[in-house]
Amino acid sequence: MQFKGNYLIRGKILCCTGLHIGGVADAIKIGGTDAPVIMDRMTSLPYIPGSSLKGKMRSLLEQRHGDKWLTEKGNPHNCKDPGCDLCITFGRGAEDNIMAGPTRLIVRDAYPDEGTIGNWNDKEDIMHGTEVKGENFLNRISSAATPRFLERVPAGSLFNFEMVFSVYAPDDLKRLALVFEAMSMVEDNYLGASGTRGYGKIAFSDVELLEKTKDDYTSGEDWKPYQKTADATTAREIMAALK
Numbered sequence: 375m376q377f378k379g380n381y382l383i384r385g386k387i388l389c390c391t392g393l394h395i396g397g398v399a400d401a402i403k404i405g406g407t408d409a410p411v412i413m414d415r416m417t418s419l420p421y422i423p424g425s426s427l428k429g430k431m432r433s434l435l436e437q438r439h440g441d442k443w444l445t446e447k448g449n450p451h452n453c454k455d456p457g458c459d460l461c462i463t464f465g466r467g468a469e470d471n472i473m474a475g476p477t478r479l480i481v482r483d484a485y486p487d488e489g490t491i492g493n494w495n496d497k498e499d500i501m502h503g504t505e506v507k508g509e510n511f512l513n514r515i516s517s518a519a520t521p522r523f524l525e526r527v528p529a530g531s532l533f534n535f536e537m538v539f540s541v542y543a544p545d546d547l548k549r550l551a552l553v554f555e556a557m558s559m560v561e562d563n564y565l566g567a568s569g570t571r572g573y574g575k576i577a578f579s580d581v582e583l584l585e586k587t588k589d590d591y592t593s594g595e596d597w598k599p600y601q602k603t604a605d606a607t608t609a610r611e612i613m614a615a616l617k
């Protein structure tokens with residue numbers, strides 16, 4: 375199995391509604407009044423962990439292709455089939471060393487874009503890229519309201535995202551299409567917490583698919599737009615162009 379080249383998928387993630395991806399403290403403080411979002415320690419600004427996005431993409435594909443990839447107990451899919459498109463694309467448990475080559479997809483952490491940081495700085499009610507939203511939880515018997523305060527990244531914020539997809543086998547182009555299918559599904563689902571209550575609707579915008587072949591690395595060539603999808607700017611359009 376030989377490395378043939380990389381594809382770069384990049385663009386913006388637009389928060390169509392408030393986004394809450396909890397930090398570690400969140401899990402410990404369940405029911406507390408303080409639900410922080412995950413922050414980059416260097417900048418004290420929120421970011422979208424690549425693992426959150428990748429995990430959501432994977433789980434939605436498992437549901438979409440439930441006949442192939444959904445497990446009986448609903449646990450995350452993991453198999454030993456050397457031809458499994460899902461495991462080859464998104465990865466296997468480290469102990470399952472199967473001759474299918476490296477995990478094809480890398481999803482990087484997504485950081486806020488410059489314009490968004492400027493907008494956050496201009497608004498008094500936004501601190502460290504987040505606003506605080508009070509939510510009432512009603513006691514079902516007494517109807518007493520218990521307020522809880524949730525931090526969230528405000529709607530309209532943009533993050534720069536980047537994914538790298540490596541090609542080793544002829545079937546990998548089909549697996550690349552799977553990535554865009556998953557991105558489209560995330561847009562119709564949600565990222566982070568409280569999605570069923572309106573949080574975490576996102577859209578991928580200004581999406582670009584670029585390529586760099588094995589020889590481009592040797593000769594020092596930069597990324598080039600992938601011709602077949604050069605006019606497409608959304609996950610859905612790229613998916614359609616790849617077909």
Ligand SMILES: [Zn+2]
Binds near residue numbers: 452453454459462
């Ligand atoms: Zn599998």
